[in-house]
Amino acid sequence: MDTNTLQKKANKLRADVLQAVTNANSGHPGGALGMADVWTVLHYKYLNDRPDQPRWEDRDRFILSNGHTCPLLYAVLADKGYFDSSELDHLRELGALLQGHPSTAKGTPGVEFSSGSLGHGLSFSGGVALAGKLDGRTYKTYVSISDAECQEGQTWEAAGVASHKKLGNLCAIVDYNDSQIDGKVSEIQDVAPIKNKWESFGWNVIEIDGHDYNEIDGALQEFNESEDPDGLPTVIISHNVIGKGVSFMEGDYHWHHGVLTPEQLEQAFSELGVS
Amino acid sequence: MAHISPTYKLLKIDEKSFLVFYLTNQGEEVYVSTLVKQREEKVKTRDAYGEVLPRIGEKDEDIVVLTADLAGSTRTKYFAEEFPERFFNVGITEANMMGMAAGLAMEGKKPFVSTFSIFATGKPWEQIRQTIAYQSAPVRIVATHAGLTVGEDGASHQILEDISLMRVLPNMKVIVPADSTQTKAVIERIGKDLSGPVYVRLARAGFPVVYEDCDFEIGKAEVLTEGSDLTIFATGLMVANSLDAADDLADQGISAEVVNVSTIKPLDVDTVLESVEKTGRALTVEEHNVIGGLGSAVSEVVSEGHPVPLKRVGVEDRFGESGPAYELIEHFGLTSDRIAEEGESLLDGEL
Numbered sequence: 001m002d003t004n005t006l007q008k009k010a011n012k013l014r015a016d017v018l019q020a021v022t023n024a025n026s027g028h029p030g031g032a033l034g035m036a037d038v039w040t041v042l043h044y045k046y047l048n049d050r051p052d053q054p055r056w057e058d059r060d061r062f063i064l065s066n067g068h069t070c071p072l073l074y075a076v077l078a079d080k081g082y083f084d085s086s087e088l089d090h091l092r093e094l095g096a097l098l099q100g101h102p103s104t105a106k107g108t109p110g111v112e113f114s115s116g117s118l119g120h121g122l123s124f125s126g127g128v129a130l131a132g133k134l135d136g137r138t139y140k141t142y143v144s145i146s147d148a149e150c151q152e153g154q155t156w157e158a159a160g161v162a163s164h165k166k167l168g169n170l171c172a173i174v175d176y177n178d179s180q181i182d183g184k185v186s187e188i189q190d191v192a193p194i195k196n197k198w199e200s201f202g203w204n205v206i207e208i209d210g211h212d213y214n215e216i217d218g219a220l221q222e223f224n225e226s227e228d229p230d231g232l233p234t235v236i237i238s239h240n241v242i243g244k245g246v247s248f249m250e251g252d253y254h255w256h257h258g259v260l261t262p263e264q265l266e267q268a269f270s271e272l273g274v275s
Numbered sequence: 276m277a278h279i280s281p282t283y284k285l286l287k288i289d290e291k292s293f294l295v296f297y298l299t300n301q302g303e304e305v306y307v308s309t310l311v312k313q314r315e316e317k318v319k320t321r322d323a324y325g326e327v328l329p330r331i332g333e334k335d336e337d338i339v340v341l342t343a344d345l346a347g348s349t350r351t352k353y354f355a356e357e358f359p360e361r362f363f364n365v366g367i368t369e370a371n372m373m374g375m376a377a378g379l380a381m382e383g384k385k386p387f388v389s390t391f392s393i394f395a396t397g398k399p400w401e402q403i404r405q406t407i408a409y410q411s412a413p414v415r416i417v418a419t420h421a422g423l424t425v426g427e428d429g430a431s432h433q434i435l436e437d438i439s440l441m442r443v444l445p446n447m448k449v450i451v452p453a454d455s456t457q458t459k460a461v462i463e464r465i466g467k468d469l470s471g472p473v474y475v476r477l478a479r480a481g482f483p484v485v486y487e488d489c490d491f492e493i494g495k496a497e498v499l500t501e502g503s504d505l506t507i508f509a510t511g512l513m514v515a516n517s518l519d520a521a522d523d524l525a526d527q528g529i530s531a532e533v534v535n536v537s538t539i540k541p542l543d544v545d546t547v548l549e550s551v552e553k554t555g556r557a558l559t560v561e562e563h564n565v566i567g568g569l570g571s572a573v574s575e576v577v578s579e580g581h582p583v584p585l586k587r588v589g590v591e592d593r594f595g596e597s598g599p600a601y602e603l604i605e606h607f608g609l610t611s612d613r614i615a616e617e618g619e620s621l622l623d624g625e626l
């Protein structure tokens with residue numbers, strides 16, 4: 001896929017997120033919109049998976065730690081054909097395949113990890129990456145974490161262990177959008193200097209503008225081409241804008257969660273170029 | 276059996292005004308509460324918390340408040356607006372927050388610590404055990420979003436194990452207010468001096484208001500309606516549902532006594548035993564796993580003190596799931612209809 005096609009795909013996914021959250025009348029659209037560009041390049045250009053075989057043993061693993069952003073995961077999985085896209089209409093309903101936070105309990109195809117409580121995903125991913133090495137498999141493990149998760153102690157325990165145990169097959173992607181529920185991360189409880197922190201924990205750090213397709217591609221390519229499973233784990237610090245693509249949501253932490261009015265939804269679709 | 280000795284004994288329930296009076300050991304009548312006549316209005320217990328916290332904070336400069344990126348959701352933001360210098364949003368660092376609260380408490384402050392119940396009990400449990408409970412540090416853990424009524428966020432956020440996790444800790448007190456009125460009375464009480472830590476369980480969704488007005492004493496269970504055929508011990512949201520169930524049972528000629536067990540620990544053993552001695556049957560009802568919570572607490576004292584047939588209504592050792600709050604209450608069998616059914620079945624074949 002060329003950049004133009006990928007960008008269109010990202011906007012379509014954003015629209016799916018907004019539609020699903022609006023139908024559900026609750027949910028977390030902001031972070032999801034900000035991550036859409038990076039995820040699109042990862043999921044449509046790099047991730048080696050088989051939607052018709054969700055548990056294929058050699059698939060690259062994609063683990064969502066900041067689980068509240070799951071409408072984006074569901075939009076990607078539906079678009080790839082892991083399940084019927086009509087499931088998006090039932091997000092958060094009683095008995096739904098698509099739970100309010102990702103859950104393996106319902107057997108949702110493509111969901112690798114039950115999340116929702118922040119700070120757990122990097123440890124889990126370390127285990128998944130370690131299992132791959134033990135089994136001599138070449139799959140790569142990608143994990144999405146948020147900047148606010150970098151406040152949790154467990155994230156740093158996991159980071160230290162992953163580098164010491166040489167999990168070169170592990171790639172963390174940080175949604176560095178400077179937003180959390182109560183305000184800006186930099187004002188509530190800063191995580192800067194984030195690059196130095198990851199470096200001092202022994203990681204290979206790549207910092208990118210998460211809306212610049214060249215930079216996204218460069219970072220993913222660098223990790224993807226690294227053949228040494230005993231090398232340093234990689235972290236991509238992606239400077240994202242919360243609510244990216246919709247003018248009235250961009251940069252506003254209040255959109256961590258929230259529902260659009262019908263008029264706002266219409267405006268959002270038109271700004272995203274999706275009908 | 277080690278338990279607190281009651282100061283009050285039930286004297287009378289005034290049916291007309293819904294006032295409940297208790298007789299103290301000294302023989303003097305003490306007002307306890309006024310129940311609302313029609314349980315229609317729903318109010319969030321977390322709203323009541325948010326309202327009363329700055330009011331007690333203005334009278335006591337030792338009160339400090341901590342949250343982990345949930346000032347808005349836990350309603351502690353109202354305290355923050357009035358007393359920013361005594362409010363600390365520590366980001367998403369719950370384990371650290373508990374440790375800091377212990378330090379503040381040991382230095383004479385009165386810390387209120389608020390986040391969602393899962394992150395206030397489950398995530399930092401060992402920090403609570405070592406630095407708060409073991410040291411008997413008077414930390415006020417006031418958690419919101421407990422139970423199924425979290426709703427759409429689903430199982431990850433719907434803790435059904437918190438009462439159990441906190442009850443098992445030595446020195447810890449466990450309080451589950453029945454409604455917003457009782458929440459205010461609880462918060463006012465725990466804002467005063469405490470000998471050790473306390474856990475208060477609040478919710479996200481609105482609960483039917485049960486009390487027009489009430490006093491609150493730690494460790495006192497309250498008989499809300501008197502009955503002779505069975506006792507329904509309820510806590511939290513299930514108090515309102517149990518009162519409704521008792522009304523339904525009354526229509527069928529079954530006389531149910533409803534007891535609001537708002538303090539689960541220390542449990543009011545005397546009130547529990549006196550009630551089952553009278554009715555001979557016990558039903559426990561809670562928005563929590565049937566393991567380790569109110570049902571377990573009541574079973575423990577009843578089986579030791581005065582064994583009677585007993586049933587536990589709660590979530591049957593499983594996780595929750597996404598859905599609107601009150602659909603989940605129905606789905607998991609915590610409605611007044613279900614409570615009445617279980618009450619009836621306790622009597623089946625025996626009358």
Ligand SMILES: Cc1ncc(C[n+]2csc(CCOP(=O)(O)OP(=O)(O)O)c2C)c(N)n1
Pocket residue numbers: 030031032066068069116117118119146147148149175177179180181242256343344345367394398
């Ligand atoms: C351990 C834990 N504490 C608190 C919460 C409640 N919570 C959900 S999202 C969130 C903060 C969100 O910040 P971030 O992850 O950076 O997400 P963004 O707003 O950028 O999507 C919080 C505090 C949680 N889910 N898990």
